Amino acid sequence: DAEITQSPRHKITETGRQVTLACHQTWNHNNMFWYRQDLGHGLRLIHYSYGVHDTNKGEVSDGYSVSRSNTEDLPLTLESAASSQTSVYFCASSESGTGNTIYFGEGSWLTVV
Amino acid sequence: DQQVKQNSPSLSVQEGRISILNCDYTNSMFDYFLWYKKYPAEGPTFLISISSIKDKNEDGRFTVFLNKSAKHLSLHIVPSQPGDSAVYFCAATSFVSGTYKYIFGTGTRLKVLA
Numbered sequence: 001d002a003e004i005t006q007s008p009r010h011k012i013t014e015t016g017r018q019v020t021l022a023c024h025q026t027w028n029h030n031n032m033f034w035y036r037q038d039l040g041h042g043l044r045l046i047h048y049s050y051g052v053h054d055t056n057k058g059e060v061s062d063g064y065s066v067s068r069s070n071t072e073d074l075p076l077t078l079e080s081a082a083s084s085q086t087s088v089y090f091c092a093s094s095e096s097g098t099g100n101t102i103y104f105g106e107g108s109w110l111t112v113v
Numbered sequence: 114d115q116q117v118k119q120n121s122p123s124l125s126v127q128e129g130r131i132s133i134l135n136c137d138y139t140n141s142m143f144d145y146f147l148w149y150k151k152y153p154a155e156g157p158t159f160l161i162s163i164s165s166i167k168d169k170n171e172d173g174r175f176t177v178f179l180n181k182s183a184k185h186l187s188l189h190i191v192p193s194q195p196g197d198s199a200v201y202f203c204a205a206t207s208f209v210s211g212t213y214k215y216i217f218g219t220g221t222r223l224k225v226l227a
Contacts, residue, residue, distance in 0.1 A: 041219060107155070
């Protein structure tokens with residue numbers, strides 16, 4: 001079955017370190033997204049991509065970057081981790097065009113100490 | 114500016130009764146709306162959706178209503194079951210300038226009491 005997987009599922013890192021969260025989908029979806037979930041804020045969009053070599057900033061992109069070198073993967077990098085980036089991160093993907101369902105991974109819990 | 118709002122952070126309902134979860138949006142360009150269910154320590158899972166050309170969509174116990182003039186949608190769960198206890202997110206998308214994004218609300222925690 002097609003799926004979307006995230007790794008690591010849990011990570012503790014120190015302030016200032018670079019961290020990369022991996023996201024891999026086997027649906028061959030063009031669109032991929034990264035969200036963070038925080039209490040009181042719901043799911044907020046960090047970055048998104050509509051295809052290989054395409055990346056776009058979401059509403060909370062500061063301190064994060066993504067790259068899309070192939071269809072399947074959209075890694076999220078925290079350039080210099082900050083305590084404010086302690087959160088649950090969800091990767092998601094969907095087919096192109098409007099009216100399509102977005103599918104989520106299981107989440108990556110990141111703690112910055 | 115919150116484009117998609119869920120003003121009720123939590124809701125408790127007796128088993129067997131109806132659960133009504135509400136969502137308001139501000140962007141009239143949104144053309145597709147979705148509801149997701151999220152259990153603790155899991156990713157959100159798709160529940161039901163509705164296109165802006167419709168005002169109702171049903172799937173088993175779940176019905177979504179869309180009132181475009183009021184920029185309001187609601188999710189009805191009938192009858193509610195304890196397994197429905199979860200956080201529910203509404204989401205909206207729009208196809209603007211050849212791109213689109215999914216914007217989510219802040220979620221409503223539903224608790225179904227046995």
